[in-house]
Amino acid sequence: MWHLHHFSLCAFSRKIRLVLAEYRLDFDLISVRPWDAEPDFIAMNPAGLTPVLTSDEDERVLSDSGAIFEYLSAQYADDVSLLGDTDLTAAEARRLAAWFDVKFYTEVTAYAFAEKVAKRFITKAPPNAKAVRAASHNLKTHLDYIEHLFARRSWLAGDRFTIADIAAAAHISIIDYLGMIDWSAHSGAQDWYARLKSRPSMRPILADRMPGLKPAPHYDQLDF
Amino acid sequence: MWHLHHFSLCAFSRKIRLVLAEYRLDFDLISVRPWDAEPDFIAMNPAGLTPVLTSDEDERVLSDSGAIFEYLSAQYADDVSLLGDTDLTAAEARRLAAWFDVKFYTEVTAYAFAEKVAKRFITKAPPNAKAVRAASHNLKTHLDYIEHLFARRSWLAGDRFTIADIAAAAHISIIDYLGMIDWSAHSGAQDWYARLKSRPSMRPILADRMPGLKPAPHYDQLDF
Numbered sequence: 001m002w003h004l005h006h007f008s009l010c011a012f013s014r015k016i017r018l019v020l021a022e023y024r025l026d027f028d029l030i031s032v033r034p035w036d037a038e039p040d041f042i043a044m045n046p047a048g049l050t051p052v053l054t055s056d057e058d059e060r061v062l063s064d065s066g067a068i069f070e071y072l073s074a075q076y077a078d079d080v081s082l083l084g085d086t087d088l089t090a091a092e093a094r095r096l097a098a099w100f101d102v103k104f105y106t107e108v109t110a111y112a113f114a115e116k117v118a119k120r121f122i123t124k125a126p127p128n129a130k131a132v133r134a135a136s137h138n139l140k141t142h143l144d145y146i147e148h149l150f151a152r153r154s155w156l157a158g159d160r161f162t163i164a165d166i167a168a169a170a171h172i173s174i175i176d177y178l179g180m181i182d183w184s185a186h187s188g189a190q191d192w193y194a195r196l197k198s199r200p201s202m203r204p205i206l207a208d209r210m211p212g213l214k215p216a217p218h219y220d221q222l223d224f
Numbered sequence: 225m226w227h228l229h230h231f232s233l234c235a236f237s238r239k240i241r242l243v244l245a246e247y248r249l250d251f252d253l254i255s256v257r258p259w260d261a262e263p264d265f266i267a268m269n270p271a272g273l274t275p276v277l278t279s280d281e282d283e284r285v286l287s288d289s290g291a292i293f294e295y296l297s298a299q300y301a302d303d304v305s306l307l308g309d310t311d312l313t314a315a316e317a318r319r320l321a322a323w324f325d326v327k328f329y330t331e332v333t334a335y336a337f338a339e340k341v342a343k344r345f346i347t348k349a350p351p352n353a354k355a356v357r358a359a360s361h362n363l364k365t366h367l368d369y370i371e372h373l374f375a376r377r378s379w380l381a382g383d384r385f386t387i388a389d390i391a392a393a394a395h396i397s398i399i400d401y402l403g404m405i406d407w408s409a410h411s412g413a414q415d416w417y418a419r420l421k422s423r424p425s426m427r428p429i430l431a432d433r434m435p436g437l438k439p440a441p442h443y444d445q446l447d448f
Contacts, residue, residue, distance in 0.1 A: 046369070047327055060312065066290065067318035074311045087298045088284065094291035102326075103271055145270070 002027040005041065005052040007034060008210045009117050009177065011109050012065035012101070013051040014170035015163075019069055021201035022166070023076045027053075035122055065101070069163060082163045093157040096149075096164035104142050104171050111135035116178050120213065136180055143181070146172075147188030156192070161199075169196045173205055179216035183224060190224070197222055226251040229265065229276040231258060232434045233341050233401065235333050236289035236325070237275040238394035239387075243293050245425035246390070247300045251277075259346055289325070293387060308384045317381040320373075320388035328366050328395050335359035340402050344437065360404055367405070370396075371412030380416070385423075393420045397429055403440035407448060414448070421446050 002020065004027050006013035020027045032041055034050050044052045045063035053062040062068045073082060083090035112135045115127035146168065149156045157164040172193060175181055183190045196202060206220040218224035226244065228251050230237030244251045256265055258274050268276045269287035277286040286292045297306060307314035336359045339351035370392065373380045381388040396417060399405055407414045420426060430444040442448035 047323060062315050062319075064319040064322040066322055067315045070294070070318055071311055071315040074314070087295055090298070091286050091291045091295040094294055095286075095288040098288040098290055099271060 001056050003030050003054045003056060004028070005030045005032045005044070005050060005054065007032055007050045008208050009113065009174050009213075010034070010050045011105065011167075011170040011174050012049070014173060014205055015065050015101075015167055016051045016053065016068050017205060018166045018170060018201050019072055019082065019163070021204070022082060022161075023072060023080055025072070025076070035118075066097075073163075081160070082166065084158055084160045084162055089158050089160070089162070093162035093164045096157050097162075097167040099145075100142075100164075100167040100171050104168075107138035108135050108142060108175060109171050111138075112175055112178055112180060117210075117213070132180075139175065139180065140186075143186040143189040146192055147186060150188055150192040165192075165196060169193070169202065169205075173202075177210075177215040177219055181216075183218075194222065194224070197224075225280050227254055227278045227280060228252070229254045229256045229268070229274060229278065231256055231274045232432050233337065233398050233437075234258070234274045235329065235391075235394040235398050236273070238397060238429055239289050239325075239391055240275045240277065240292050241429060242390045242394060242425050243296055243306065243387070245428070246306060246385075247296060247304055249296070249300070259342075290321075297387075305384070306387045306390065308382055308386055313382050313384065313386070317386035317388045320381050321386075321391040323369075324366075324388075324391040324395050328392075331362035332359050332366060332399060333395050335362075336399055336402055336404060341434075341437070356404075363399065363404065364410075367410040367413040370416055371410060374412055374416040389416075389420060393417070393426065393429075397426075401434075401439040401443055405440075407442075418446065418448070421448075 002025055004013070004016060004020065006017065006029055008031070017029075032038075032050050034041070034048055037048055041052070042048055044054070044061050047063065049063070051063070051065055051068065053068050054060065062071055077083070083093050111131050115131050115135070119125045119127055146156065153159065155161045155165050156168060172181070197206065209215065226249055228237070228240060228244065230241065230253055232255070241253075256274055258265070258272055261272055265276070266272055268278070268285050271287065273287070275287070275289055275292065277292050278284065286295055301307070307317050335355050339355050339359070343349045343351055370380065377383070379385045379389050380392060396405070421430065433439065
């Protein structure tokens with residue numbers, strides 16, 4: 001069995017939870033607060049970041065969500081491909097996964113996390129309204145991009161559900177937990193996210209609650 | 225033949241130049257100033273970033289350095305592996321590549337680029353000494369980490385030269401161009417970089433000059 005050392009509102013942890021579930025692998029969750037920088041955790045990942053995936057069968061210790069995904073993909077992709085059917089569809093899926101893991105993260109998730117999560121639980125400072133507004137403003141462009149892609153394709157990267165949808169869902173689900181998405185203004189992106197939410201792999205994510213921080217009321221509703 | 229749309233002092237462009245050269249693929253370079261946001265370039269990569277790889281044989285347009293690397297790796301890895309020999313060495317190589325592309329980039333390259341390149345060519349503002357000092361301070365931890373790894377291994381990720389060495393060299397070569405590395409204080413990292421510099425794939429990078437910005441005097445010297 002796999003152990004996933006994760007933090008509930010870490011998008012990169014959520015990405016690997018979804019990947020493990022899509023590959024139907026057995027895993028349990030070990031909660032980590034990365035900012036505590038526990039020596040045992042730093043020994044597993046010198047970068048000090050979640051997620052870290054360990055095996056109870058042997059000494060395997062994997063970190064970095066991209067490296068973990070590629071490892072699992074090489075091991076288990078015969079059953080379920082999360083990279084489409086060809087090297088070119090894989091390139092498109094990886095391009096879009098990087099879009100969410102780098103661009104969406106930098107422009108939206110990092111701000112939202114810093115202001116609405118880190119300040120609440122770590123520094124106990126009030127959120128900076130200007131930073132939250134910047135994240136909300138940037139978010140609109142990304143929801144438009146999801147809408148643009150989903151209007152032309154069955155899933156974000158093409159005909160198949162891929163790591164692009166998983167990376168997007170990992171980030172979007174956190175921003176939606178924090179109540180920052182006005183779905184009524186983004187019905188195209190909403191159609192994509194509704195399709196995503198109905199996948200069995202999403203259920204544990206939608207059932208997850210960060211103690212001390214309630215999600216938006218519609219967060220776990222399939223009709224939202 | 226491949227065309228690489230790149231910017232000389234973009235670490236992600238340098239990473240793909242090195243990958244193409246290690247796979248001994250024919251390519252030419254097309255210089256792009258990403259901040260000009262030319263419509264033709266945005267059409268190739270909506271993220272507006274270098275590198276973009278195109279083919280003159282067909283319609284292939286690849287962007288995001290991670291997606292490009294994985295694509296080329298799937299196509300050409302039978303001849304040269306840049307991911308070691310097993311799925312586990314590949315995970316270690318990808319973990320370290322992400323270390324440099326995310327952590328080193330955020331803590332060092334992005335600051336150095338903003339202060340010493342973007343301000344010189346784009347905003348024409350003087351560099352912020354505090355930001356440059358922060359980058360230099362962070363850099364030391366990374367050079368120590370390279371030293372720590374190279375003291376135990378032939379290359380950063382293990383016995384084989386991998387994408388980890390390439391990603392590290394892409395970032396380090398830019399920071400070294402900008403004269404920010406005191407190699408005398410980091411002899412272990414220097415041994416690794418000397419080994420790197422002597423590879424044929426590094427020669428065009430060391431010969432490259434950004435118009436209007438001279439490199440440090442030792443930049444292209446194999447004995448530095």
